[in-house]
Amino acid sequence: MIRKAELGDLDTIISIYDKARAYMRANGNRKQWINGYPGREALLYDIEAERLYVLEDTFGLYGVFMLRVGDDPTYAEIRDGEWMDGSEYAVLHRVASSGRRKGVLHEVIEFAASKCPHIRIDTHEDNLPMQNALRKDGFSRRGIIVCDDGTDRVAFERVFN
Numbered sequence: 518m519i520r521k522a523e524l525g526d527l528d529t530i531i532s533i534y535d536k537a538r539a540y541m542r543a544n545g546n547r548k549q550w551i552n553g554y555p556g557r558e559a560l561l562y563d564i565e566a567e568r569l570y571v572l573e574d575t576f577g578l579y580g581v582f583m584l585r586v587g588d589d590p591t592y593a594e595i596r597d598g599e600w601m602d603g604s605e606y607a608v609l610h611r612v613a614s615s616g617r618r619k620g621v622l623h624e625v626i627e628f629a630a631s632k633c634p635h636i637r638i639d640t641h642e643d644n645l646p647m648q649n650a651l652r653k654d655g656f657s658r659r660g661i662i663v664c665d666d667g668t669d670r671v672a673f674e675r676v677f678n
Contacts, residue, residue: 519628522560522569522581529578530560530571537613541644548668549641555611572624580621582612586633591662592672598660600637601674607633612647622650626675634677639670648673 522530538550563569563583572580589608592600607629614621629636639662640647648658648671656673664670 518573519570519624520573521567522564522571524561524564526571526578527557527560527564530569530581531557533578533581533613533615534611536615540614540616540646544646546641546643546645549644570625570628572618572621574618576617579615579617580613580625582625583610584608584625584629584632585610589637591639591664592637595660595662595672598658598672600659601657601676602635604635604676605633606635606637606674609636609638612638622647623654626654630677635674636677637672637674639664639672642669642671 534550534555541547541549560569568585569581569583571578584607586605586607588606592608609625609629612622612625626636636656637659638651638656640651651673652658654675656675659672659674661669662672
């Protein structure tokens with residue numbers, strides 16, 4: 518089940534991000550989500566804005582992500598490529614799994630596509646597991662975008678028919 522995150526979920530959400538960071542480090546991605554990112558304040562903001570979601574089963578929470586439909590300023594400029602089209606899109610950020618279940622990204626993508634058939638997402642150049650999972654799920658690499666902190670990210674996009 519996927520639902521909007523609630524304030525009572527916050528400690529578990531932080532734990533899921535801690536596990537995701539550990540997984541990234543173990544798989545060669547040492548530069549993404551550093552210094553405790555995403556922090557408690559950003560997560561609280563997204564919960565209050567009703568755009569942070571959790572994946573839950575009978576054993577508890579096992580995934581988390583941010584979903585927003587509409588323009589994302591980070592995606593306004595792209596280099597070394599181009600977006601597929603300029604139609605309304607949903608953006609996925611900070612997709613994380615506790616590692617307890619496989620296929621979390623696929624579940625997130627299916628949920629997002631039910632809200633908007635055009636999805637954009639980005640990840641760090643060192644996050645090869647995420648890049649491979651996105652390609653497996655039908656996304657194409659579109660180019661490079663620059664995050665708010667000035668770092669580059671590899672941008673992906675998929676338009677569902």
